[in-house]
Amino acid sequence: MSETGELLTQNAVGAEAAVRKAGGKRELSEGKKAERKLGLWLCAPAALVMLAVTGWPIIYSIWLSLQRYDLRFPDQQAFVGLENYVTVLGSPYWWQAFGITMMLTVVSVAIELVLGMTLALIMHRTLVGRGLVRTVALIPYGIVTVVAAFSWRYAWQSETGYLADLFAGQTDPLVNFWSSMGIITLAEVWKTTPFMALLLMAGLALVPDDLLKAAQMDGASAWQRFVKVMLPVMKPAILVALLFRTLDAFRIFDNIFVLTQGSQGRSSVSIQAYNNLIKGLNLGIGSTMSVLIFITVAIIAFIFVKLFGTAAPGSDEEGRR
Amino acid sequence: MGERFPGRKHGQRRLIAIAGAVLVAAGALTACGSDSGTTINLYLAPEESFQKVVDKCNAQAGNRYNIVFHKLPRDADGQREQMVRRLAAGDTEVDLLGLDVTSVPEFAEAKWIVEWTGANKQQASEGVLPGPQATATWNGKLYAATKNTNVQLLWYDAALLKQANVAVPTTFDEMIAAAQKLKSMNLPYQVLLHGAQYEGMLVHYNSAVASANGKVISDDGKSVVMDAGAVKGLEVLKKLATAGVTSPSLDNAKEENVQKGFEAAGSQAAFELNWPYVYASIQKNNPERAKNFQYARYPGVNPGQPSRTAIGGFNLAVSAHSKHQAEAFDAALCLRSKESQKYSALADAFAPTIESIYTDESPMDIGGKTKTMREAYPMKEKLLEELKDPAVRPLTPAYQNVSTVLQTHLAPFSDIDLPGVVEKLRKELADALQSKGVLP
Structure with a gap:
């Protein structure tokens, strides 16, 4: 998953650079602009799905990693900051x-x-x-x-x-x-x-x-x-x-x-x-x-x-x- | 390829769509379950004839409910994992759970299963052997109904012992000596036991500890004891594994490897520590060797003091997320009733938890043949003897952690780092009991 993420960012960086290059050369025609807009709209659902399936789990697991959260002891759930990192890195x-x-x-x-x-x-x-x-x-x-x-x-x-x-x-x-x-x-x-x-x-x-x-x-x-x-x-x-x-x-x-x-x-x-x-x-x-x-x-x-x-x-x- | 065969690609797509639709429909159908209304979903390890018990109970229940038997994986870890995932997600499609004897405190503490009270409790406790009953109890409350129990015996080749003129061993030391004598006479000598790094290996450790009057975890499951007996247990296993009498595959062997190792043609085994199912198995797979296949009480540690053996088995618990708890309790009571337990004992060799079944010699019809307890369990007195004086594996909600820590330091038996491991175990078990620290 992270692999894909890394590639995505890279592709995004590449695309951005390409856009900058193109933009610097000459103004885009109306038709081109509309085309680009449509292109972005068409990409949007895929981008959103990607965010939902890769972004959210990453954020959620970071959030979980900051808690004492053992499913067998539901009463003891608490925010513990970086304690888990200390435990793992000290093990x-x-x-x-x-x-x-x-x-x-x-x-x-x-x-x-x-x-x-x-x-x-x-x-x-x-x-x-x-x-x-x-x-x-x-x-x-x-x-x-x-x-x-x-x-x-x-x-x-x-x-x-x-x-x-x-x-x-x-x-x-x-x-x-x-x-x-x-x-x-x-x-x-x-x-x-x-x-x-x-x-x-x-x-x-x-x-x-x-x-x-x-x-x-x-x-x-x-x-x-x-x-x-x-x-x-x-x-x-x-x-x-x-x-x-x-x-x-x-x-x-x-x-x-x-x-x-x-x-x-x-x-x-x-x-x-x-x-x-x-x-x-x-x-x-x-x-x-x-x-x-x-x-x-x-x-x-x-x-x-x-x-x-x-x-x-x-x-x-x-x-x- | 799609470019070259556009028509085929189209056809494939349609096929996939149809397959998808069928899958969805099938899922929807199973979700609806029985036509009579209430479905009780039972999750239990696979048992060859248990579907018959389920069918009987369904017939008895008439239209009240219909039990559907979902088979879990064969290994204890796999079973627990599947149930835990569903329960942690609050799955309401789980009603009845077949829990390994070590899991009840964990599931109870996590509030995944509900307490048995009143008439249900009374019915589930009636005539049950105290050892199995203890595994269904947590904090003084009953959280499950015992379905079957299990206890290991020492199995041996009587012809070999006779040939070498050695007595049936009663302790680990005697067993090692007997095996060494057989080895020196160039006879099959190996002691087979399951020593792979998994829950099963702890059956031997807990038995050895209990036989040495020791304790690893306190009775309330809250603190580490790790006394002299617990250390003795480590010594006993290490001694066995380094005495040159075990099989080279000891450290990777599970129950079925042990059983097959004894049954195999040209087997070098003389002794086997295993569950009673091996008795029926060897009759089928190696009738020649079965003639001399005898049993004795699991070996003890102190001379003159009978062993105490860790019990296994399954308990039935009702899920806290179930929408049909009343029916689930009823279904559980039927599935573990005296009649059902006897059927399982005769058909699949699952040891009953209800004591009176062991002395009940009335024959029962099993798949067209009548069978009695004596025929299915020639060793039933030995079993009962062990079951009446058993060792119960530590009861704690963090059993999985405790077990993992123990397995890590006990495997392989031959490399147990004595005495250094004792301090490590004390510290890591203390962490494990509080589910702190990292599991290896």
């Missing part, structure tokens, strides 16, 4: 989950980038059966995450799973901390590499063949062509892919929930928010966590957009400042 559990989430995010996105790039190059360079190759590569992404996670779980369950049989021997890989983290990462990578590859393939299409041929003429090796020509041209696409995946990966929930239920200190922040909100019925603490997740995601997006200059697809050069 080792939260920081543990935060660390786990960060680790999963960084490791899985890094692996996905490398594999995704390889896959994208393969899909880009395939000569025969291109459609088939692309379709096959996309299958993991088409499978519902929960379904895929269950397949992984059964495969890795000791005594019944074939992968556990092959690799784990007498131990239970889903219980051991590091092996279960590895399995979660594997499930994530398997699932989202095609998405990464798809975004990167769009970037590859941007690289003109002439440029590569010219570099080859100049004696650039395959690796040099990749690093010195393709990567710089692809940079916007890579950054967008990284941004999307990082935001997504930070909110990891389903794979962990199915594979380990977040047991034994393997909760992600989303699992912990769910535990406090849905299981614990503590709307105050749970909303505080949701708000903190929202802030973190916003910071990640900010870093990508402002520091690395990621532009949202569809926005023009003005969008990335």
